[in-house]
Structures are given as C-alpha cells and as structure tokens.
Amino acid sequence: MTSIEHNLQQVRQRISAAANQCGRDPQEITLLAVSKTKPASVVEEAAAAGQQCFGENYVQEGVDKIHQLADPALVWHFIGPLQSNKSRLVAESFDWCHTVDRLRIATRLNEQRPENIAPLNVLIQINISDEQSKSGIPLAELDELAQAIAQLPRLRLRGLMAIPAPEQEYERQLAVCQQMAAAFNTLQKAYPDVDTLSLGMSDDMEAAIAAGSTMVRIGTAIFGARDYGSAANHNN
Numbered sequence: 001m002t003s004i005e006h007n008l009q010q011v012r013q014r015i016s017a018a019a020n021q022c023g024r025d026p027q028e029i030t031l032l033a034v035s036k037t038k039p040a041s042v043v044e045e046a047a048a049a050g051q052q053c054f055g056e057n058y059v060q061e062g063v064d065k066i067h068q069l070a071d072p073a074l075v076w077h078f079i080g081p082l083q084s085n086k087s088r089l090v091a092e093s094f095d096w097c098h099t100v101d102r103l104r105i106a107t108r109l110n111e112q113r114p115e116n117i118a119p120l121n122v123l124i125q126i127n128i129s130d131e132q133s134k135s136g137i138p139l140a141e142l143d144e145l146a147q148a149i150a151q152l153p154r155l156r157l158r159g160l161m162a163i164p165a166p167e168q169e170y171e172r173q174l175a176v177c178q179q180m181a182a183a184f185n186t187l188q189k190a191y192p193d194v195d196t197l198s199l200g201m202s203d204d205m206e207a208a209i210a211a212g213s214t215m216v217r218i219g220t221a222i223f224g225a226r227d228y229g230s231a232a233n234h235n236n
C-alpha cells in the first residue's frame, strides 16, 4: 500500500467514526481531497486509490492538473479565493466552485460556463466567524445572494461553504458549525437542489460532521505537508 492510499484509508476511517458517533450514515459525507501545490502524479495516485473529488485553491494550477489528468471520472472543486479575471478558467474547467461570495462573480461564472457541459455547481461562502477575513458574506446577506444565484441558468446552487476561524475547543467549534447547519437547513427548504454543506477541515472535522456537514476538505492528512516555496509563485 502506498502512503497516500494508507492516509486516505485513515481519513475515511476518521469520517466514519465521526459519523457513527452522532448516528449519521458515513455515506452522507463526501471527502474532498485538497491537492493544492501537489503534482498531478500525486492526484493520480489518490485517484487510483479510489478518491474521486479533488479541491484546488489556485486557478491556473488546478486547470493544468485537470487537463493533464483528463480523467472524466474525477470531480474538480475550486475552493480558493476567486478574482474576476480568473472566473472564465473556473467556469470552463471545474465542476464546482465553493467560494462564490458576490453577485458579480456569480454572473460572470454564469455567462462563461460553456453551453455544452453541465451547469457549474456553486456554493455560497459564508464568513461565519472570522471577521478579519475578506472572503465570504455575512449570514444576513445570504437570502438576497441565494435568490439572485438561483435565477442564473448556467449555475446550480448546491449549498454553503465556510472556513471557521481556528478554535481549539470542541464545544465552540460545534457552536459555529451548528450556525452554519441551521442556515443550510433553511436554504434547503427554499431550493430543492441544495444538498451540500462544505464544512470541516483536519482540526474541526468531528464537530462539523456532528453539526451536519456533508463535505469535509482535507489536504495535509492525505498528501503530507505542502511546500509553500512553490505555492508562492502561483499568484492565484
């Protein structure tokens, strides 16, 4: 067994344990393998071990990997901050975008999504706890943005994403994740396509799953530490 295969098995076990702990079916939770800064060969290795969904933060790097691997079985999620001038690449190559946080970006993605492929799956990013961060909208603005996105035919609103501020204590992690889950449940009632709550990373996966996350984003525990020397040149 390769180390990536081994790591994937460990992470999947951790997801199952967390789900079982709170009486959820582990199948309800998708593992998104965050492969940013890792070469295509490493993604290929994870794919060979059965991993299907991959998350990328840097547009050009992600697009390069998507084209290098050219594997229609893989599902590619853009999870990084998105600048307007890079939206076309995301619209043309990715299956999902987790970081939609303004109508201007949604409108561009809608216009740029090619007609011959399925609508782009989008999540609205919520700034749930980290007031310093510029990414994501406050929950108070969710209704308005969701209504506008639901009108765009080349986008499919699938749910919400958040990156909670780091927090050591489980109870506090849980409280933040429950706020996200409540907003997600309300959204789901209004929009039948909504089925995805992208919430939970290595340090808060258990709390996120207990609250109702349907997708956890894990990088380092699968692929090992990142070499940020190369990431610094990405310029997103």
Ligand SMILES: *Cc1c(COP(=O)(O)O)cnc(C)c1O
Pocket: 034, 036, 057, 079, 080, 163, 201, 202, 217, 218, 219, 220, 221
């Ligand atoms: C990098 C990243 C992750 C994964 O982080 P790790 O610490 O490598 O597990 C998850 N979500 C987002 C948005 C990220 O940028």
